[in-house]
Amino acid sequence: MGFAALAPALGASGAGQEPGAAAAGGTGLQPTEYALPPLPYPKDALDGFLSAEILELHHDKHHAAYVQGVNKAIADLADARAKGNFDAVKGITRNLAFNGSGHVLHSLYWNSMSPKGGGDPADAALKQGLEASFGSVDGFRKHFGAASKAGEASAWGILAYEAVADRLLVLVAESHQQMGFHGCVPLIVCDVWEHAYYLKYQNRRADYVDKFFDVINWKFAAERLAAARA
């Protein structure tokens, strides 16, 4: 389970180089700035589930703000080291976790949905994993749906792979970075912050979560599971 498993969806601005590839080549870390990745489909591609207006605001404004925030936190920490003044390190480290997690989760969220999504997973390994961990694919849907609907305030539903026990888990992240299970690799995420759905669903988060399964991108989950277990 390498960092490369997370890299493809993160939009790092390095010259087309995947972080994992640099490490494997023995050339050492080459940190880059975080960058806003483009949506993997046109803004109206999920119309019927989410409008183009929602995707435009969510991607171009909200996600972009997290990218700016994580880059600022990195710069602020470099400035603190340069000045030898760590008086603000606690708050900056919180900003790093909040904005960095926000950037990663949104990058995964766009790919967790597809206009060709929904139905049951075609990939045998993913289907077997869901059955082994949740009893059935429908058992996963019920668990993930309930957890996402119950997430307190601004939260995320997350299907994750946990390598220690070789199992799939449903997690909930409050805000972006709280209630984490370290080492887990997120496969599918559902943003249940109000900005993700309010313009269409108002206070009906449950309706939004139920319809998420109509666009869920099993292919993306299967690719990430295979990479995480490699």
Ligand SMILES: [Fe+2]
């Ligand atoms: Fe969001």
